[in-house]
Every structure is written in C-alpha cells, then in structure tokens.
Amino acid sequence: MDKLKALVVDDEASVCEAVKAILEIEGLDVVTTTSSADGVEKVKKSVFDLIVSDLKMPGMDGIQFYDKVREIESDSVFIIITAFGTIPSAVDAIKKGVYDYIPKPFTPDEVRIPIRRALEKKRLEQENLALRTQIETRYSFQSIIGNSPEIREVFRVMRHAASSESTVLVTGESGTGKELVARAIHSNSVRARRRFVTVNCGAIPDGLIESELFGHVKGAFTGAIADKKGLAEEADKGTLFLDEIGELATPLQVKLLRLLQEGEFLRIGDTQPRRVNVRVVAATNRDLKKCIVDKTFREDLYYRLNVIPIELPPLRRRAEDIPLLVNHFLEKHKGKAEEKQLTGIAKEAMQALMNYHYPGNIRELENSVEYAIAFTAGPVILREDLPKYTLEEKKLSGEAQKIPLMPLKDAKYQFERSLIMAALIESGGNISEAARILRIHRQNLQQKIRLLDIDLSSVSPV
Numbered sequence: 001m002d003k004l005k006a007l008v009v010d011d012e013a014s015v016c017e018a019v020k021a022i023l024e025i026e027g028l029d030v031v032t033t034t035s036s037a038d039g040v041e042k043v044k045k046s047v048f049d050l051i052v053s054d055l056k057m058p059g060m061d062g063i064q065f066y067d068k069v070r071e072i073e074s075d076s077v078f079i080i081i082t083a084f085g086t087i088p089s090a091v092d093a094i095k096k097g098v099y100d101y102i103p104k105p106f107t108p109d110e111v112r113i114p115i116r117r118a119l120e121k122k123r124l125e126q127e128n129l130a131l132r133t134q135i136e137t138r139y140s141f142q143s144i145i146g147n148s149p150e151i152r153e154v155f156r157v158m159r160h161a162a163s164s165e166s167t168v169l170v171t172g173e174s175g176t177g178k179e180l181v182a183r184a185i186h187s188n189s190v191r192a193r194r195r196f197v198t199v200n201c202g203a204i205p206d207g208l209i210e211s212e213l214f215g216h217v218k219g220a221f222t223g224a225i226a227d228k229k230g231l232a233e234e235a236d237k238g239t240l241f242l243d244e245i246g247e248l249a250t251p252l253q254v255k256l257l258r259l260l261q262e263g264e265f266l267r268i269g270d271t272q273p274r275r276v277n278v279r280v281v282a283a284t285n286r287d288l289k290k291c292i293v294d295k296t297f298r299e300d301l302y303y304r305l306n307v308i309p310i311e312l313p314p315l316r317r318r319a320e321d322i323p324l325l326v327n328h329f330l331e332k333h334k335g336k337a338e339e340k341q342l343t344g345i346a347k348e349a350m351q352a353l354m355n356y357h358y359p360g361n362i363r364e365l366e367n368s369v370e371y372a373i374a375f376t377a378g379p380v381i382l383r384e385d386l387p388k389y390t391l392e393e394k395k396l397s398g399e400a401q402k403i404p405l406m407p408l409k410d411a412k413y414q415f416e417r418s419l420i421m422a423a424l425i426e427s428g429g430n431i432s433e434a435a436r437i438l439r440i441h442r443q444n445l446q447q448k449i450r451l452l453d454i455d456l457s458s459v460s461p462v
C-alpha cells in the first residue's frame with residue numbers, strides 16, 4: 001500500500017520539523033511549509049490524507065486555510081495546532097469540521113494520539129466505502145441483462161476493460177446501454193470507490209464546455225469571479241465518462257488529446273499545466289470513422305480513445321434477449337401498478353415484442369413495457385396492452401418482400417459468400433482478422449474460401 005501523505009503548515013519552522021519527525025515515525029510521508037498560502041498551492045497540486053496546521057499564522061490563519069482547503073478537496077483529515085489561550089477558537093474550528101486540535105507546546109504523545117485516532121477513522125471510512133462498492137459492483141454487472149452471443153461478447157470485453165486502465169470507446173445506437181456499460185466498467189475497476197464523472201459533450205454549449213471540462217482561473221473571462229475546478233479534476237483518481245464524444249468541438253479535441261497523452265491540461269486563463277489521473281471512457285452513437293473523413297473528428301484522438309472498443313449491438317440483432325429484458329422490466333416496474341397484481345405477459349404479446357425492430361433499442365423496449373403496465377387491466381399483459389406502433393411493425397415483412405424466391409440451399413450459399421467477402425474486404429484481405437470478425441476459426445474460414453470459390457485477390461487492397 002502507498003504511504004499516507006501529510007502536510008504540515010506552521011509559520012515556525014521548528015514546529016514544522018518537530019511535527020514532521022513525529023509523523024514520520026508513524027510511517028507518513030511528510031511535506032512542510034511555513035506559509036499558509038503556499039500550503040494552498042500544495043493542496044492544489046497533490047492529495048494529502050492528513051493536514052496539520054497552526055491556528056495563528058500571519059496572512060491566512062488556520063481557519064481561513066481550512067476553508068480554502070475544503071474548496072479544493074474534502075477527503076483529508078484536518079488537525080489544528082493551537083497555543084494555550086486560543087483553545088476556544090480551536091473549538092469553533094471543530095464545529096466547522098476540523099477533526100481535532102493539538103495544544104501547543106506539545107509532547108510527542110499529544111501529537112501522536114489524535115493523529116492515530118484520525119487516521120484510524122479515515123481507514124474505517126475507506127473500508128466502509130470499499131464494502132459498499134463491493135455490493136454495488138455485484139449489482140452493477142447483474143443490471144445488464146442479456147444472454148445472446150452478442151451480449152456475452154460485450155461482457156467478455158467489459159471484464160477485460162474493468163481490469164485494465166486503458167481508454168474505452170463504447171459505440172452503439174441510441175438506447176443500447178452505452179452509459180450502463182460505462183458505469184459497470186467503472187464500478188468493477190480499481191477506481192470503483194472514486195468518482196464516476198459524466199460530461200455530456202453534446203449537451204453543453206461549445207462556449208462553456210472547456211471551462212466545464214478543465215475549469216478556469218479567476219478573471220479568465222467576464223463572469224469568472226473565482227477559480228473553478230473542471231470536471232476532469234473532479235474525476236481525479238476516478239473515471240471520466242465523456243458521453244457523445246462525437247459532438248466535441250475540434251479545438252477541444254486537441255486539449256483532450258493532451259490530457260490523454262500526458263495527463264496534463266490547463267484551466268482557462270492559467271499558464272501552469274495541472275496533472276490529473278483519470279481513466280477515460282467515451283461513448284458515441286456516431287460513426288467516428290466517418291467523422292474522421294468529414295474532418296469533424298481528429299484521427300489521432302480516435303486512436304487514443306479506441307484502445308478498448310466496445311460495440312453494443314442494436315436490440316433487433318439480438319432478439320433472443322428480448323424475453324429476458326421484458327421480464328426484467330416487468331419486475332422493475334410492476335410495483336407502479338400493485339393493484340393489478342401482475343403475474344406475467346401473454347405469449348402473443350411477447351411474440352409481438354420480439355418481432356418489433358426497436359429503433360430506440362432497450363430504452364424503447366423498457367418504455368413499451370412501462371406503457372403496457374399502465375394500460376393493462378391485469379393480471380396478465382395482453383397483446384392489445386402494448387403501444388400500437390409495436391404491433392403494426394412486422395419486423396421481417398418489408399425485408400422479406402425484397403428477397404427473390406430460390407432454393408434455400410442456394411440462398412444460404414449466396415448469403416454466406418457475400419458475408420465472407422464483406423468480412424475480407426473489411427479486413428483488407430487478412431484472413432485471421434476476417435475470421436475474428438465472423439467469429440469462426442481461421443482454418444474454418446480458409447476451408448470456406450475454397451469451397452465458396454472466393455478469389456482473395458478480388459478482396460485485397462491493391
């Protein structure tokens with residue numbers, strides 16, 4: 001485990017040294033300063049578990065210093081050193097949230113004991129947090145429903161993503177569960193007990209997003225009346241979720257790239273770069289490759305983000321998950337109509353739900369189930385309780401009419417051949433890669449290429 005870090009602030013250097021010596025024996029890493037203003041700078045730049053500060057200091061006194069620190073962070077344990085005679089103000093300080101005070105002059109024990117107590121309290125708090133996280137963790141993987149090969153592949157990549165620190169890019173149509181997946185990765189990662197901070201790049205106007213993301217310093221622009229931390233800093237040691245990343249303006253893409261590559265950024269109006277330690281998960285329902293061609297998305301940023309790609313399949317491609325999801329949403333929402341004593345859903349209604357094509361994906365399915373719960377007389381949801389549009393659409397009818405009639409065997413041959421050609425074109429003629437796309441073995445693919453008489457030179461790039 002890392003050593004705990006402490007900051008000692010006292011205008012008398014000898015007091016700093018005395019406290020430092022005691023804390024070092026206790027196993028802490030100690031930084032000292034004789035100026036409270038410098039103390040504030042130090043707190044901005046690194047994370048301290050414990051801060052010990054004198055009460056009476058020239059310039060910013062101990063209480064003002066405490067207030068400043070709390071504007072920056074709220075995790076450290078703060079202890080005040082106070083000379084005899086100023087104990088009443090120390091008591092006031094405790095009412096404000098200072099953890100304890102040490103009288104001055106002090107014996108080593110008078111420093112050691114409150115500090116041990118404080119650190120023990122912090123350790124317990126963290127254990128509680130970890131315990132809570134474990135419970136949430138178990139819950140969060142369960143909250144993603146599905147058993148189709150497509151979703152199981154997603155789970156596999158998610159597990160890999162959760163145990164790694166690499167950037168993740170989650171793509172998929174609207175309502176396919178991108179945010180749910182991003183949260184689950186966070187709460188199954190080592191960062192779980194730190195924050196998951198969402199930035200919706202599409203919802204924040206261009207003019208505000210930089211300050212929102214990276215913060216600003218006082219006076220940076222009209223209205224910047226005080227220093228402000230950005231969301232990237234809020235997410236320090238945690239996960240920064242950049243939703244709708246495809247909407248991010250290009251100048252900010254450059255700044256984000258710097259954050260990803262160097263862990264550095266500037267608050268607006270600041271000259272001193274700051275460092276944060278964040279894990280980035282980004283999501284989009286856009287085709288970023290197309291955005292690169294259109295020059296609205298930077299290619300270098302794309303590759304930085306797309307280290308672990310997770311593509312969420314649209315619901316219509318994994319209809320076998322629909323019954324599981326329907327039952328899940330029935331359980332989730334049936335409490336809203338307790339008087340109906342719902343027991344389940346009729347076969348025809350389930351069939352109708354399975355046949356619909358869900359442009360709004362899982363969100364739309366959930367809405368349909370909620371709708372049915374509201375409209376059914378109960379205790380069983382019937383076909384006519386479903387929203388009308390889910391019934392009118394017959395998933396295959398449009399598509400089916402376009403297909404010329406032929407023996408099934410020929411149709412299978414044609415389809416398999418076109419599919420394999422498409423995969424080979426996508427992989428630039430690389431057989432292993434095409435086999436991975438098709439999720440079959442390389443040898444199996446080679447055999448099929450021979451049997452289906454596919455000319456590899458027709459699919460390889462020139």
Ligand SMILES: Nc1ncnc2c1ncn2[C@@H]1O[C@H](COP(=O)(O)OP(=O)(O)OP(=O)(O)O)[C@@H](O)[C@H]1O
Pocket residue numbers: 143144145146172173174175176177178179180181285328362363366
């Ligand atoms: N596999 C799943 N199991 C259970 N619920 C799911 C699943 N996928 C998505 N949901 C639910 O569907 C809704 C939409 O999911 P989410 O907000 O994560 O989608 P999204 O891809 O971020 O959508 P958008 O692109 O519109 O922002 C949420 O209520 C979520 O809980």
Ligand SMILES: [Mg+2]
Pocket residue numbers: 178179243
């Ligand atoms: Mg979303």
